[in-house]
Amino acid sequence: MQLEGKKIIVTGGGSGIAAGCVRGYVREGAQVVFCDVNDEGGKATEAAANAQGAAGKATYFHCDITDKAAVNEFFAKAVEIMGGLDVLANIAGVERNRPATDFEPEDIAFIMNVNFNGTVWTNQAAYKIFKENGVEGAIINYASDTGLTGMENGGVYAASKGAVAAWTRTIAMEWAKESNVRCNCVNPSIKTPMYKYWLETAGPEVVEPYLAKLKAMFPIDGDMGEVDTDLVPVMVFLASEGSRYINGQTICVNGGLVMVR
Ligand SMILES: NC(=O)c1ccc[n+]([C@@H]2O[C@H](COP(=O)([O-])OP(=O)(O)OC[C@H]3O[C@@H](n4cnc5c(N)ncnc54)[C@H](O)[C@@H]3O)[C@@H](O)[C@H]2O)c1
Structure with missing residues (x-):
């Protein structure tokens, strides 16, 4: 077990990548407290993670990461349950797709509130706990290649993810200098x-050429990856001591779709 005794908070665990991470962290012996706004998904992940017969344990709470006060309450409950905090994996995110001419203030507020503001509130809450407890913790945020390349019909999502990457590089400087916390x-x-959802909403003018080029775009497998086999092992490494000298990086787990120098 690579994460025995680790105390980990995960956001967005009701679905997709974060649900896979909750299951994977529990398999590796970690205590995991995780949140979502989708309670049905959250409870299903909790049941699946705890049914693996692993040494770790998952506990679900409802928390909307756009609400700073609710985030602080959720982190306090998580620390009470686990007796501390070593790692935050902030994975929750949302997407809305439309041509760049058509975004309204409500779209921007919705996307930025979850993807960017939620990153700031959860990161601040984790860092405060690391600092109070003298823990050299790890923060793992979720950006996107679209923040580097742009995203046809997804301009605000791409911008929100570019913001997450810039924020992560900034706290990687400030918080490592102050407390050896890596981000x-x-x-x-x-x-x-x-x-x-993207396949269904980005529009045939974007999706059809993408699917036609899929094999050529992804050097590995000619396809997008799988959560359990392709991403969870990287997330385990980023939560473990082996990654303590990796800081301020954008780690692309994308089969080589976009290559970052
Ligand atoms: N899947 C990909 O290939 C891909 C590519 C680039 C970036 N990402 C990023 O990876 C992360 C996970 O994506 P996914 O594909 O697993 O998505 P997903 O839609 O399967 O899961 C996202 C989860 O976040 C939760 N969530 C949304 N708003 C929330 C809020 N306010 N508070 C708490 N939870 C909230 C959702 O309910 C959902 O369970 C996201 O940040 C996404 O932008 C994914």
């Missing part, structure tokens, strides 16, 4: 419900 972000390309 990195992951750019995944993984088949999840969000990917399905």
